[in-house]
Amino acid sequence: MTGPAETGLEIALDTVGTVLIVLGVLLTLVASVGLLSLPDVLSRMHAATKPQVVGLLLVVVGGALHLRTSVDVWMLVLVGAFQLVTAPVTAHVVGRLAHRGDGVRRDLLYVDELDDSPDVADPGPDTARTGPDGEPG
Amino acid sequence: MSRPTPPDTAGLLRRAVPVVWLVLVWVLLWGTFSWANVLGGLAVALLVLAAFPLPPAPGRGWLHPLAALRAVGRFSADLVVSSLQVAWQALQAVLPGPPIRSSVVAVRLASSSEFVMAMVVETLSLVPGSVVIEARPEERTVYAHVLGAGDAEAVAAFRAQVRRLEADIVAALGRPAAPAAGAVAEEEVT
Structure with a gap:
C-alpha cells in the first residue's frame, strides 16, 4: 500500500506474517485430515482442539502482523482468546457424550477407567449398560 | 473480636475483576480507546453481571x-x-x-x-x-x-x-x- 516507500521493517513484518498464515493454514488442513483419518470420536476431538487452535492462532498473529496499526488487530486478539477458552469446552461436551454413547472404539482402549466408575448421580440415557442399582462386583 | 473489622477491600477488588474484564472486551471490540467506549462498556458490564451474576471468585490469593x-x-x-x-x-x-x-x-x-x-x-x-x-x-x-x-x-x-x-x-x-x-x-x- 505504501508502495516504493515501504521500509525494510515493513517488508520483514509482511514476510513473517505471510509465513505464519501459511503455517497456520497447513496445520488447520492437517487437523481436518485428522478428523477423517483418526479412528473414533474421542480421537478426532484431539484433532479438532489442538492443531486447529494453534493453526487459527498462527493465522491470527500473521493477520495482525499484516494489519499492524489497524483497529481490527484488537478484534483478532479477541478471536484468539475466545478460541483458546471455548475449544476445550466443546471437546469436553462432545467427548463426554461420545463416551456415553457409541462414539468410542472400546477395542482400541488400553484402559478405560471411566467405564469402571459410571456416574451414579447422573447416569444418562444409556443406563442399560450398567443397570439401575449398579452394585460394584 | 472487639477489634473493628477492616474494610473488605480485597473482596471489593475481587468483585471488580469481571467488570474490568467485560469493559476490556467491550473496548477491544470497538477497537479504539475512548471514554465513551469505557463508559458504554461499564454500563454493559454492570447490566450483564446483574442479569447473569457470577459466583464469588474462590480462594484468597492473588495471581503470583x-x-x-x-x-x-x-x-x-x-x-x-x-x-x-x-x-x-x-x-x-x-x-x-x-x-x-x-x-x-x-x-x-x-x-x-x-x-x-x-x-x-x-x-x-x-x-x-x-x-x-x-x-x-x-x-x-x-x-x-x-x-x-x-x-x-x-x-x-x-x-x-x-x-x-x-x-x-x-x-x-x-x-x-x-x-x-x-x-x-x-x-x-x-
Missing part, C-alpha cells in the same frame, strides 16, 4: 506474576508441541496399519478447589495427549482421553503430567499446594 508467567510459558510450549504431535498422529493414521490405541485415564487432583479444577480441565484439553471427557468436582477426579497411550508407561507419564500442570496452576494462583483445613471448609460451604 512470576509463577503465572512460567505457567503461561509452559502452556504455550505444550500447546505447540501437542498440536504438532496430533498433526503427526493424524497423518500417520492415513497410512494403512493398525489404528492408534488410546486410554481413558482417571486422575485425582490434589486440590479441592473447583476453580483450580476448571483451570486444569481447560488447559489439559490443549496440552499434549489429552482431552478431558468427564470432570467430577465432588470426587476431585478428572477423566481424560489420552491419544496414543497404549501401555502402562504412557498412562503413568500422563498422570505425572497432570500433577505437574496442577502444581503450576496452584503456584500461579498463589495458594499452598495442599489447602489448609479452613480454606477447604470455606470452599465447601458455597
Whole structure:
C-alpha cells in the first residue's frame, strides 16, 4: 500500500506474517485430515482442539502482523482468546457424550477407567449398560 | 473480636475483576480507546453481571506474576508441541496399519478447589495427549482421553503430567499446594 516507500521493517513484518498464515493454514488442513483419518470420536476431538487452535492462532498473529496499526488487530486478539477458552469446552461436551454413547472404539482402549466408575448421580440415557442399582462386583 | 473489622477491600477488588474484564472486551471490540467506549462498556458490564451474576471468585490469593508467567510459558510450549504431535498422529493414521490405541485415564487432583479444577480441565484439553471427557468436582477426579497411550508407561507419564500442570496452576494462583483445613471448609460451604 505504501508502495516504493515501504521500509525494510515493513517488508520483514509482511514476510513473517505471510509465513505464519501459511503455517497456520497447513496445520488447520492437517487437523481436518485428522478428523477423517483418526479412528473414533474421542480421537478426532484431539484433532479438532489442538492443531486447529494453534493453526487459527498462527493465522491470527500473521493477520495482525499484516494489519499492524489497524483497529481490527484488537478484534483478532479477541478471536484468539475466545478460541483458546471455548475449544476445550466443546471437546469436553462432545467427548463426554461420545463416551456415553457409541462414539468410542472400546477395542482400541488400553484402559478405560471411566467405564469402571459410571456416574451414579447422573447416569444418562444409556443406563442399560450398567443397570439401575449398579452394585460394584 | 472487639477489634473493628477492616474494610473488605480485597473482596471489593475481587468483585471488580469481571467488570474490568467485560469493559476490556467491550473496548477491544470497538477497537479504539475512548471514554465513551469505557463508559458504554461499564454500563454493559454492570447490566450483564446483574442479569447473569457470577459466583464469588474462590480462594484468597492473588495471581503470583512470576509463577503465572512460567505457567503461561509452559502452556504455550505444550500447546505447540501437542498440536504438532496430533498433526503427526493424524497423518500417520492415513497410512494403512493398525489404528492408534488410546486410554481413558482417571486422575485425582490434589486440590479441592473447583476453580483450580476448571483451570486444569481447560488447559489439559490443549496440552499434549489429552482431552478431558468427564470432570467430577465432588470426587476431585478428572477423566481424560489420552491419544496414543497404549501401555502402562504412557498412562503413568500422563498422570505425572497432570500433577505437574496442577502444581503450576496452584503456584500461579498463589495458594499452598495442599489447602489448609479452613480454606477447604470455606470452599465447601458455597
